[in-house]
Amino acid sequence: MALILGIETATEVCSVALSKDGRCLAERNNFEGNTHAAQLHVMVEKLLQETGYTLKNLDAIAVSKGPGSYTGLRVGVSAAKGYAFALQIPLIAISSLDGLCEQAVKQITEPKALLVPMIDARRMEVYTCVSNMELKEIDPVSAKIIDQETFKSLLGSNQMYFFGNGAEKCKPIIQHENANFLPNIVCLASGMMPLVEIAFQNKTFENLAYFEPFYLKDFVSTIPKKK
Numbered sequence: 001m002a003l004i005l006g007i008e009t010a011t012e013v014c015s016v017a018l019s020k021d022g023r024c025l026a027e028r029n030n031f032e033g034n035t036h037a038a039q040l041h042v043m044v045e046k047l048l049q050e051t052g053y054t055l056k057n058l059d060a061i062a063v064s065k066g067p068g069s070y071t072g073l074r075v076g077v078s079a080a081k082g083y084a085f086a087l088q089i090p091l092i093a094i095s096s097l098d099g100l101c102e103q104a105v106k107q108i109t110e111p112k113a114l115l116v117p118m119i120d121a122r123r124m125e126v127y128t129c130v131s132n133m134e135l136k137e138i139d140p141v142s143a144k145i146i147d148q149e150t151f152k153s154l155l156g157s158n159q160m161y162f163f164g165n166g167a168e169k170c171k172p173i174i175q176h177e178n179a180n181f182l183p184n185i186v187c188l189a190s191g192m193m194p195l196v197e198i199a200f201q202n203k204t205f206e207n208l209a210y211f212e213p214f215y216l217k218d219f220v221s222t223i224p225k226k227k
Contacts, residue, residue, distance in 0.1 A: 001020065001021060001059075002020070002021060002059045002060060002197065002200050002201075003018070003019075003020050003053065003057055003058055003059050004018070004019050004020075004058065004059060004060045004061070004062055004092070004193070004196055004197070004200060005017075005018055005044065005047075005058050005060075005061050005062065005083070006018070006019065006062040006063070006189035006190070006192060006193050006196055007040070007044075007061070007062065007063045007064070007076045007079060007080050007189060008063075008064040008076065008096075008099065008187050008188055008189040008191075008192060009036045009040065009064065009068075009069075009072040009073065009075050009076030010064045010066055010067070010068025010069060010072055010073055010076070010096040010119065010187050011068055011069060011072065011096075011119060011120070011165055011186065011187045012031070012033035012034070012069070012072075012165070013029060013030065013031055013033075013186055013187055013188065014029070014030040014035055014036045014039050014040055014043065014072075015027065015028070015029045015030070015187065015188045015189040015190070016028050016040070016043045016044050016047050016189050017047075017188070017189035017190040017193055018047055018048070018051055018053065019190075019193040019196065019197065021197065022193060022194055022196075022197030022198075024190045024193050025051050026047055026050050026051050027047070027188065027189060027190040028043045028046060028047050029188060029189075030043065036071070036072050036075040036076065037075050040075060040076070040079055041079065044079075055083065055086075055087060056087070058083075058087060058089055059089060059090075059200070060084075060089050060090045060091070060092055060196075060200055060205075061080045061083045061084045061087075061089060061090070061091050061092070062080070062091075062092040062093070062094060062189075062192065062193070062196040062199075063076050063077055063079075063080035063091070063092070063093055063094070064076060064093075064094055064095075064096045064099060064187060064189075064192060065077070065093035065094065065095060065096070065211075065213055065214045066095070066096055066213045066214035066215055066216065067096060067097070067119060067121075067127035067141065067143075067214055067215065067216035067217075068096045068119050068127065068187070070215055073213035073214075073215065074213065076213075077093075077211070077212070077213045081208055081211065084208055085208055090200070090203075090205040090206075091205060091206045091208055091211065092196050092199045092200060092204065092205060092206065093206050093211065094192045094195050094196060094199070095141070095214070096117075096119060096127075096187055097117040097119065097127070097128070097129050097131075097141060097164075098117075098131075098135055098192070098195055099187060099188070099191045099192035099195065100117035100119075100163060100164045100185055100186075100187060100191065101115045101117050101131055101135050102135070102191055102192060102194055102195055103163075103185050103188070103191040104117070104161060104163050104182055104185055105133055105135075107182055107185075108133070108161055108182075110133075110159050111133055112132075112133070112158070112159070113132075113133060113158070113159045113160070113161055114130055114131070114132060114138060114154060114158045114159070114160045114161070115130070115131045115132070115133070115135075115160075115161055115163075116128060116129075116130055116151070116160055116161065116162045116163070116167075117129065117131075117163060117164045118162060118163065118164040118165070118166030118167045118170065119164055119165060119166050119187070120164075120165045120166035120169070121143055121166065121217070123145075124145055124146050124147070124169065124170075124173070125143055125144065125145045125146070126143070126144055126146060126164075126166035126167075126170065127141065127142075127143055127166070127216055128141070128142065128143075128144055128164075128166070129141040129142070130151075130154065130160075138154075139154075141214075141216065142216075143216055143217055146170045146173055146174070147173060148173060148174075148175070150174070151174060151176075151179075152176075155174075155176040155178045155179055156178075158178060159178050159180065160178055160179055160180065161180045161181075161182055162174065162179065162180065162181050162182070163181065163182035163183075163185040164185060164186070164187070165186055165187070167181055167182075168181075168183075
């Protein structure tokens with residue numbers, strides 16, 4: 001009977017969810033963007049109050065590990081590690097892209113379809129991978145600059161489904177009869193909780209001392225322009 005708090009901050013959405021034995025009991029999502037540091041702990045507190053639980057009732061903490069926003073991931077992972085350390089409970093990390101795929105498979109009926117989750121990485125670049133319906137990677141996670149040739153070979157013989165906050169900007173470029181775009185699939189804590197339950201049952205836990213987010217790319221700071 002595992003009660004698990006999930007935290008998802010890999011994109012502009014700040015999201016928390018509480019699940020029991022893989023079933024989502026409640027969730028809170030903030031779509032305002034760039035409010036993770038200010039809102040995350042408040043959202044966790046309200047979520048627990050809403051469901052009648054306390055932090056001491058938790059059996060594990062789960063967090064989206066990336067790829068995604070550098071700042072967002074730092075906020076989410078730091079909070080998750082802090083909770084897990086203070087409560088002395090396991091930490092579970094789930095790929096942001098797998099969390100998107102877990103939501104997409106519920107909308108797709110073609111057993112041989114390929115899944116292409118996309119997280120916006122600015123301009124025409126996205127963090128992405130290609131997976132089958134069992135979430136096994138066909139093409140590993142990478143940062144891709146999207147053009148008309150990017151998925152051409154796979155599209156020739158596969159129905160492919162594109163989704164996530166990076167997919168909409170790619171829609172005008174990826175023009176093919178086998179290219180399908182699923183709207184309204186974003187990184188949410190509730191979306192990754194079925195994967196979290198599997199990881200908990202398999203005891204796939206992170207080392208609190210050494211776990212870091214999967215940034216995929218190095219953070220590059222810029223000097224603000226003088227006004």
